Amino acid sequence: MDMSPYRDLFVSESREHLxxxxxxxxxxxxxxxxxxSIDEIFRHAHSLKGMAATMGYxxxxxxxxxxxxQLTRIRSGEFMLLPTLxxxxxxxxxxxxxxxxxxxxxxxxxxxxxxxxxxxxxxDPSVEAxxxxxxxxxxxxxxxxxxxxxxAPHQFRQADxxxxxxxxxxxxxxxxxxxxxxxxxxxRLAESIRLANASxxxxxxxxxxxxxxxLRDEVFKARMLPFAFIAERFPRLVRDLARKQGKxxxxxxxxxxxxxxxxxxxEIAEPIVHIxxxxxxxxxxxADERVMxxxxxxxxxxxxxxxxxxxxxxxIADDGRGMDSERxxxxxxxxxxxxxxxxxxxxxxxxxxxxxxxxxxxAAAVTDISGRGVGMDAVREAVHKxxxxxxxxxxxxxxxxxxxxxxxxxxxxxxxxxxxxxxxxAFPLNVVTRTLELKRxxxxxxxxxxxxxLEDVSVPVRSLRQVLNLPSVSVVEDALLSVIVCDVGxxxxxxxxxxxxGQKEIFVRPLRSxxxxxxxxxxxxxxxxxxxxxxxxxxxxx
Numbered sequence: 001m002d003m004s005p006y007r008d009l010f011v012s013e014s015r016e017h018l019x020x021x022x023x024x025x026x027x028x029x030x031x032x033x034x035x036x037s038i039d040e041i042f043r044h045a046h047s048l049k050g051m052a053a054t055m056g057y058x059x060x061x062x063x064x065x066x067x068x069x070q071l072t073r074i075r076s077g078e079f080m081l082l083p084t085l086x087x088x089x090x091x092x093x094x095x096x097x098x099x100x101x102x103x104x105x106x107x108x109x110x111x112x113x114x115x116x117x118x119x120x121x122x123x124d125p126s127v128e129a130x131x132x133x134x135x136x137x138x139x140x141x142x143x144x145x146x147x148x149x150x151x152a153p154h155q156f157r158q159a160d161x162x163x164x165x166x167x168x169x170x171x172x173x174x175x176x177x178x179x180x181x182x183x184x185x186x187x188r189l190a191e192s193i194r195l196a197n198a199s200x201x202x203x204x205x206x207x208x209x210x211x212x213x214x215l216r217d218e219v220f221k222a223r224m225l226p227f228a229f230i231a232e233r234f235p236r237l238v239r240d241l242a243r244k245q246g247k248x249x250x251x252x253x254x255x256x257x258x259x260x261x262x263x264x265x266x267e268i269a270e271p272i273v274h275i276x277x278x279x280x281x282x283x284x285x286x287a288d289e290r291v292m293x294x295x296x297x298x299x300x301x302x303x304x305x306x307x308x309x310x311x312x313x314x315x316i317a318d319d320g321r322g323m324d325s326e327r328x329x330x331x332x333x334x335x336x337x338x339x340x341x342x343x344x345x346x347x348x349x350x351x352x353x354x355x356x357x358x359x360x361x362x363a364a365a366v367t368d369i370s371g372r373g374v375g376m377d378a379v380r381e382a383v384h385k386x387x388x389x390x391x392x393x394x395x396x397x398x399x400x401x402x403x404x405x406x407x408x409x410x411x412x413x414x415x416x417x418x419x420x421x422x423x424x425x426a427f428p429l430n431v432v433t434r435t436l437e438l439k440r441x442x443x444x445x446x447x448x449x450x451x452x453x454l455e456d457v458s459v460p461v462r463s464l465r466q467v468l469n470l471p472s473v474s475v476v477e478d479a480l481l482s483v484i485v486c487d488v489g490x491x492x493x494x495x496x497x498x499x500x501x502g503q504k505e506i507f508v509r510p511l512r513s514x515x516x517x518x519x520x521x522x523x524x525x526x527x528x529x530x531x532x533x534x535x536x537x538x539x540x541x542x
Contacts, residue, residue, distance in 0.1 A: 010055050011104045015097070017044045017051075019232045022093050025086055026235040030250065032080040042071045048096070059113055060099055066120035067092050079125040083243065088119060090236065167222070169262065175219045176411050180507030182212055183412065187504075187528035220261065220409055227305045227314075228256040230269040234276060238301060241280040248287060248298030249280060255305035260312055261409040267386055268314065268404065271379040275316045275402050276301065278376070283400055284320040293397065295319065310414070311430055314404040323394040325351035335360065352392040353489050356380040380489075384539045386410050387428040387522065391490035403490075405430065415506050415525075415535065418484065419499040421470040426506055426525060426535045433487050435500055437480040452483075452494060459485065461494040467520070467541050486538045493542050508535055 021044045028037045049064035067089055074081055095116055102110050186208060193201045235251050242249040284290075284299035291297060304315045325348035332338045332354045338346070354360055358377040379402075383390040388406040407413060407430050415426035416435070443461055444451050450461040461483065465472055485494045506525040511518065522537040 006055065007103065010051055011100055014048055014051060014060075014100050017048045018093050018097055018100070020044050021048075022090060022236045023232045025081075025089055025093075026239045026251075028081050029083070029086050029239065035075075038071070038075050038081075042068065042075055045071055057099070057103065059110060060096055062117055063092055063096055063099075063113060063120070066117055070120065070123060073125075082125055085123060085125070087243075088123060090240075092116060092120060172219075172223050172262070176223065179212070179216050179219050180412050180509075183216070183505060184507050184526050186212055188526075188530070189528075191528035216412060220412075223262050223409070224259040225262050225265055226256060227258050227260060227265070229262075230265050230272075231256045231303070231305075234272065234303060237273060238276055238280060241277060245280065246286075247280065247284060249284060250298055250300045252300070252302045253304075254302070255307075258305045258307050258312060260406070261411075264386055264406055264408075264410060267382055268406065271382045271404070272303070272314065272316065274376065274379050276303075279316065279318045279320065279400070282321075283318045289321075310408050312406050312408060314406065315401060317399060317401040319399040322396045322398050322400055323352055323355070323392075324396045325394075328352065328354045332357070332360065349393075349490055352394055353491075355392065356390070380539075384537055385522070387413065387430060387535075387537075389431055389487055389489060389539075391487075393490070405487075410508065412505060412507050415504055416484065417501040417504055417533065418464070418482070418497040419501055420464045420468060420497050423468070423470075424501065424527065424531065424533045425464070425497075426504075426533050427484060427486070427538065428535065429503065431486045431488070431538050432484055433492065434485045436483050436485070438483050438496075439480060443481070454485065454492070454494075457492065459492045459494050461496060462542075464495045464497050464541075467495070488539050488542050493538070495541075506533070506535070 021041060024037050024041045024044070028034060028041065031037070045064055045068040049061055049068060052058075052060035052064060070085060070089065073079065074085075095111070095113055099110055099113075186205075189208075190205055193205060231253055234253065238249055238251040279301050284301070285293065285295075287297050290299065299318060299320055301316065301318045304313075304317070306313050306315075328351045329338070329343040329346060332351075333340055333343055335357075337354065337357050337360065343351075356376045356379065360376075380390050383404050383406070386406055387410055388404055391403040391405070392400070393403070394400040407428070414429040416429055416432050418425050418427065438452060442452055444453070444458075451458045452461050453459070463472075482497050482500050483494050484497060484500070485492055508523040508525055510516075510523055511521065515521075515524070518534070520537055520540040521534045523535040525533050525535065527533055
């Protein structure tokens with residue numbers, strides 16, 4: 001029987017089993033006596049073995065069987081999960097993942113797994129003593145489905161097959177692009193109706209608008225994936241880094257059911273990895289340092305995802321040594337990034353952003369994990385590329401907190417449209433905190449900058465005309481000035497503009513050469529009358 005038509009299904013379901021397998025192994029290390037997790041891990045290994053046997057993939061069957069055998073020993077109470085066995089099982093999962101990738105690509109040659117199978121078969125728990133108790137880690141109870149019997153994973157679930165189908169991501173991308181083009185053409189149609197004064201077309205236009213809104217929502221739903229789609233590897237990452245450095249780390253993940261656009265998830269995975277690596281490497285102190293500082297023996301890293309209307313906040317917090325803003329300033333002066341005068345006026349919140357400067361690092365030595373001055377600049381660049389905001393908070397001796405505020409989707413966004421000279425500019429609404437009108441007398445002139453006091457905070461004011469190198473115009477002294485206040489990495493910055501036109505839903509198109517070299521511009525859209533509106537990257541403008 002030709003099983004090739006079922007290969008894609010096998011690859012997809014096998015990866016789901018391996019992802020859950022790795023996550024549960026890491027969880028079980030924190031609570032070795034959790035029988036529910038042990039049973040669930042066993043089911044994943046057993047299911048993967050059954051699927052591979054059905055497809056005739058003997059290498060995978062052999063490895064999965066040996067892993068299942070070791071799990072059976074744990075399940076029977078012969079011994080608890082030991083660190084060396086956890087390492088071996090996770091290594092086996094990595095090898096299986098590579099074998100499955102080879103099957104997906106249609107490869108005829110696979111790596112030699114003899115050494116791994118011999119180590120799995122010969123594992124002896126008596127050569128390793130149980131790990132020391134983790135004094136700062138609470139018991140964790142896994143929540144698993146209520147069914148207790150193993151189902152045949154290679155059989156098709158008919159009930160589910162009628163409810164959902166697999167769609168290529170390229171098809172979903174095309175649907176988003178088509179929906180965006182429809183929204184753009186809806187504005188053009190509305191402009192034509194306005195110019196022609198065709199009042200009889202307004203009701204159909206309203207109905208079209210409602211239908212397009214429904215279409216947009218449904219297309220977005222199809223592209224939405226839970227944060228767990230990328231988060232399942234993070235516990236393993238933290239666990240491996242902590243073991244490598246001899247540290248005890250409790251990793252908590254909250255909100256992995258929150259959904260984001262698939263494109264955003266793919267873009268933020270690596271930035272989160274960078275932050276987690278930094279947190280384990282030099283964010284958290286060694287056990288001796290923590291005890292001397294009166295802290296628990298092991299450190300804690302918490303990754304929290306939460307939804308706020310049309311935005312998502314991803315927060316990574318640790319209880320480590322934190323950052324010293326004065327030390328950051330001195331390092332930045334040493335590297336020539338800022339002057340002594342700038343450092344004297346720089347508040348701590350702004351000083352923390354210095355870690356995102358290219359080549360900036362305070363690490364005493366370069367390791368294979370961090371210290372080269374790369375990573376955080378890539379994090380900031382990735383967040384800004386998504387029209388998001390990166391905020392860094394820290395307290396020396398208490399820990400650090402990295403907050404990424406991201407839109408749910410980046411292709412079709414809400415924007416504030418402003419007039420500046422001959423141009424109309426679109427500000428992503430997620431970076432705008434407020435708009436206001438100011439009298440000239442309310443703007444204070446300080447050495448090198450203009451500011452305004454908003455809620456007892458001194459906020460710098462920049463002219464968008466000057467930022468864009470447009471000619472200045474004379475303004476009546478008593479005239480009110482339109483101002484947009486934006487959040488740039490947790491720091492408020494105000495831009496004065498000629499006029500605020502209003503809010504609009506826009507379809508953002510990426511810029512191609514030579515427009516892609518424009519500084520401070522992240523994309524463009526087309527207005528109803530055919531004019532091009534540029535979408536600004538506020539962080540670059542600042």
